[in-house]
Amino acid sequence: MKVSVIGGGLGGLLAGAALSKDHDVHIYEQLEIYGGRFTNLPYKGFQLSTGAFHMIPHGPTGPLASLLRDVGANVDIVKTNPEATFMTKDLKQIPFRDFNELLSAASRSRIPALVMRTVTHKKGNVADMVWNDPEWLAIADSCCGWALSTTAQNTPASEAVAILTTTRKYGTPGVPMGGCKGVVDALADVIESNGGSVSLNSKVDSIMVEDGKAAGVVVGGERISSDIVISNIGHKLTSRLYDGKYLEPKYAGVINKVRPSAGIKIVLAAEEPLVGHPAAMFTPYTQRVNGINEVSHIDPSLAPEGMHLTMSHQTMRTPDVQKEIELGLQDLKNLFPGKKYSVLMVQSYRDDWPVNRISSGFDLGNLTPVRGLFVVGDGAKGKGGIEVEGIALGVRNFLDIFDKAY
Template sequence: MKTVVIGAGLGGLLSAARLSKAGHEVEVFERLPITGGRFTNLSYKGFQLSSGAFHMLPNGPGGPLACFLKEVEASVNIVRSEMTTVRVPLKKGNPDYVKGFKDISFNDFPSLLSYKDRMKIALLIVSTRKNRPSGSSLQAWIKSQVSDEWLIKFADSFCGWALSLKSDEVPVEEVFEIIENMYRFGGTGIPEGGCKGIIDALETVISANGGKIHTGQEVSKILIENGKAAGIIADDRIHDADLVISNLGHAATAVLCSEALSKEADAAYFKMVGTLQPSAGIKICLAADEPLVGHTGVLLTPYTRRINGVNEVTQADPELAPPGKHLTMCHQYVAPENVKNLESEIEMGLEDLKEIFPGKRYEVLLIQSYHDEWPVNRAASGTDPGNETPFSGLYVVGDGAKGKGGIEVEGVALGVMSVMEKVLG
């Protein structure tokens, strides 16, 4: 079977690797001169920065992405993070945590609640594993259960780091799927070689199984015949195919086959994908001569104005920085109404870092923003419309078609798994 994959990002390469191993004749078309998209490395001053996602897998070596990599025999070593911590004020409720703060374990977040609320949260954690809440945002659900501003700050920090959303923008059912996956798969991990370590391993699998990857070739049209994908046009050349997988997100995919979207149901699909809201964020990369975080996991920062989470990837893989240096990556959520004020958002993030690391010396290596056509996610978590399209033989993968409860790249892997079940059975 001939398969064409549009886009050599993580979702596209995962699909190509699995299908090439299954005996498909696979060709990948990528408009950029490099592969990986928002999941590869950028070499700068001897540091291996990332083009998009952190050098981190939210569910580590036991998660969906790691399991998929093992399935296709992609050789990647993933180091399990030792802990995740939360920075909190020494005095409960003190917003000026610079005057005194401490880091507590992620699992100890209820310790800042009253005894009554701690007991209530403990009961809720147990009961909701079977009876999932639904029909509201995470923030609305929290407020209906516990009257404590700390929990909102904690939820905003976690959602900002994990999903680039605030807790009032995430469906509560999606968050509980995420929590269930944390129980099932475990916490974070860092792949040796960073994002590019995974991309290189997938390219090796694709090449070893006869697949081809074309860079610098943009797909201009998806060909549809009798309601079924029949191939693509790239650089004015027709490439026939029995199966087409798009890593571009639903909206861009719909544009490529817009001429065929004529039926009423198809038009409804086009209208639906046009309403998808991408999530936006800013990443600040720091270089330092000494550790800033001091462990391999995530540091969540609920009391900052903008920064949501920080991780120091060189704690797990020192080769991501020059000898004796540390690479620390900081993420902040950007609200849709603030996308046009990125300079102000960046300034607040930089001010946060002075307070997160008081007295520490570091260099700002690179500041990256993700929005519009180069977002954090093409569809905000919890709003993904699935992997199917109105046409048989045409599927969408990537960060606009994530699986339920999958944080970022874990969601991408879950979405690809879903497509593979449909295609390969």
């Protein structure tokens, strides 16, 4: 079959690589680089990422690593040690599993009940799940903000339970050698070695639909026929590419209601380690920053010799981007008093370039009202998948649908 893929982000590359062994796959990317929010930007000897944190949530044993192996993408993923830490109020780090040390006796007494809730609680949001207890909320907001760019209040409890189940199954994070670019380069190599292509600076103008079925794409005025079309640009942007008569009212109502998750990343350069290890350090006692990592401990090639690459992340709590950035920068000063570092880059992710096109727990799946038109990526994540793991689970779901239909 001839397959056209709109967008060369991680989801599009994963789907394209999986199908390229047996099908004729062509990916059309409007930017001059592929990878979307999952690749590298070289700057002053550092390998800065366009979005993700050079980290794979479940390391070499998770859904993304498994799918990479299945499609033949050669990526070395090294597990982090420790798995994660928390920064306490007095600026000391404790192991993630010792989170009870952050709690008062009263809040600590709720641990057995919360353990049960992490298995059975499916109603409301994460804030409800932790009884809106301020001490528990600080921890929950830090974890939700770092992993999902959401708050405890706007994260469904059912999704949190699914994520915890997935984490128990697959384990803790890892760092892909070469950073995000190491992953997407390997996928592009698979596609091209199988006879497919990844075309850059190639914006898809529209999706051709005949008798309710996707018939191809129009790129730069050229009509390119295909048997199926896969979109990696989310449900809303995809719907703008085909005739509105195929946009079912119910579906249109849903895609107009869903909201992306927005976040801010601040990238630091330092000669001495700020975090001191490659894993995530959660920061529950800040104004904005939810967590920080320092992956150059595992892959020194991500920073110049003798330097460290440190990245913080925070969910956006207000639309005032400049104010949110200022609060994040102040948090970093408070977290690392007396430490010498410089700010390499500040990135905001929102609107049509968000952290997730649809916030975790509200994903719309792979199907569209048009037969033969599918969506993959961060608007079609699999349930219980954190960020890129969710993208991989969503691509797995798509592949199951594809196998049954074709």
